[in-house]
Amino acid sequence: MSTTRKTRFSRRIPDHVTDEIVNVLSANSKKYFGFNDMFERVYENLKERNAVSGGEEMLRLRAYEKLQNLVTRGLVEKKGKEYKALARIQEASSAAMAAAAEKAAQAAQAAQAAK
Secondary structure, three states: OOOOOOOOOOOOOOOHHHHHHHHHHHHOOOOOEEHHHHHHHHHHHHHHOOOOOOOHHHHHHHHHHHHHHHHHOOOEEEEOOEEEEOOOHHHHOHHHHHHHHHHHHHHHHHHHHHO
C-alpha cells in the first residue's frame, strides 16, 4: 500500500498578503475592484501593520499571484479586469485555514485513538 505525498510547498506562517486581500475584498463584497485600486488598499494596510517586505513591485507581483489563486479556487469572481469577493472568501484567510488544519488534526487523533 503506497502513501500519497504532498508535493506542494506550503507555508506554515500566516500569509499577510492574502489576509489583506481577503479583508479588502470582503469589506466591500458587492463592489468590483480593479487590481491597482485593490493593491493600493492592500499596500496601505500592510504598511500600517509594518508587514511590507521586499519592495512595492515585488509585493505587487505576489499580490497578483495570490489574487489569481483566489480566482482559481472560486473565492473571487473575475469580470474582465475587475475582481469581486464571493460568499466563501473568508475560507482563504489564515485564521480559517488554521481552524481547518486543527479540525483535521483532531479528526486524525480521534481515528488513531479508535484503532
